[in-house]
Amino acid sequence: MSAPSTLTTADAPTMPAGPAAFTSTDDLDHLADLLTEVLAAVRAGRRDRPGPLPAGGPSEVAATVRRRLGRDPLPHQGIGARTALAELTRTLTAGAADPAHPFCAAHLHCPPLAVGVAADLAAAVLNQSLDSWDQAPAATELEHQVVRGLAQLVGYRAERAGGVVTSGGTESNLMGLLLARDGAPDAGLRVFCSRLAHFSVARGARLLGLPARAVVDVDADADGRMDVAALDSALVEARRQTPRARAVVVATAGTTDLGSIDPLPDLARVCEARDAVLHVDAAYGGGALFSDRLRPLLTGLARADSVALDLHKLGWLPIPAGVFLSRDRDLFTPLTTRVSYLNPADDERAGIPSLLGRSLRTTRRADVLKIAVALRALGLAGMGALVERCHDLAHYAADRITARPDLVLHARPVLTTVVFSYAAAAGRTSAVNAGLRRRLLFEGRAVIGRADLAGVARLKLTLLNPHATPADVDQLLDAVVAAGKEEER
DSSP states (O other): OOOOOOOOGGGSOOOOOGGGOOOOGGGHHHHHHHHHHHHHHHHHHHHHOOSSSOTTHHHHHHHHHHHHHOSOSSOSSOOOHHHHHHHHHHHHHHTOOOTTSTTEESSSOOOOOHHHHHHHHHHHHHTOOTTSGGGOHHHHHHHHHHHHHHHHHHTOOTTTOEEEEESSHHHHHHHHHHHHHHTSTTTOEEEEEETTSOHHHHHHHHHTTOOGGGEEEEOBOTTSOBOHHHHHHHHHHHHHHOTTOEEEEEEEBSOTTTOOBOOHHHHHHHHHHTTOEEEEEETTGGGGGGOTTTGGGGTTGGGSSEEEEETTSTTOOOSOOEEEEESSGGGGGGGOOOOTTTOOHHHHHTTOOOOGGGOSOSSOOOTHHHHHHHHHHHHHHHHHHHHHHHHHHHHHHHHHHHHOTTEEEOSOOSSSEEEEEEOOSTTOHHHHHHHHHHHHHHTTSOEEEEEEETTEEEEEEEOOOTTOOHHHHHHHHHHHHHHHHHHHO
């Protein structure tokens, strides 16, 4: 039998100072000092990298990171908070792809609003976890209210809808499939989506244990929109083959390559007629909800059973800022979980909310704060103005491409994506486009996207920087043409 402890308060170990200091209310001055170091290191790193990404390609970037870390990335003795923070922040910044640079235009990767970054810092300082109310009291209610507001924006009845903040479209799409499947647990699931749907749909089906044949790729029209007649025929055939299987249709509002939006009212009509669940991946196109001009593109969204949104795309928030919404909160029933240390039944009867039945995750940071702060700071009108500025820039880019003999426009933009090609010699379009894109990347001059359509590699601008100007677009297109000529030689 061990001897009882005789420790007293005087024997308590002394907390080390400096890097081990905690962000308690009493130590925010230390955090403020460290933030000064961070901002200085970011400025220095940007000076080290004058373009939108580092020059030299992967091998040079990897070598730089290894040199900074030295022989041991996990040293036995620490080097101090200020030194470590300054060194690695500067290295990360110098080796970053900078979405705030107007020549960084490849992906759905936005420059974050300063107010969103500040809110994200507050969430990190407070370190709330939204798996139980007693870990995040105010954040719990904040998420409820923000989800309620976004549900109304989609067109759902707020008193009936449900939702949760997610890590992004991949998690939200997985939730849409999971909840559709578990709503009819003994029936099996068939998934129908456009051949241009996001890859997370097929991957989510695999994660759910569905065989490859359970996912049906539906043809798209010349504008990249799901073919309604082809969907209807596929649903009828699937019902003939597996009469008891539940069908879920995943429509896309903003495809990654073209920004195309599936015909939501027609798809909703078919789903209602064929008793199919409709989930809409609006991770990209959902930003159109903020714009009076573009909102009609999403007509029919309110008829979907569930919707995925991402405010780290056309919402200009730091990653992650996804949202999953359902027209009926009962859709979440399959996620109901009871554990005594998080949501005992008697606590719920006493009025304490339970959060476990809303998310695939347990520990969840208060990402809702940056969403709430940004929407309150800018309002729907302010967000809409940013969306429309990027939309205007995309149309300007399309017009300039059309006017140039050395470039070829693939399609008029729907949202903020512009797909085009360098006018290479016959038969060389794909190789030259792929090569000039890599050339710009390795030289650190520009980040241009790639879209492989009909077996041809094309170029893509994804314009999510509201501060970029028409002059920036002209210079970017000049850089593309110069790289194309170099590649042809």
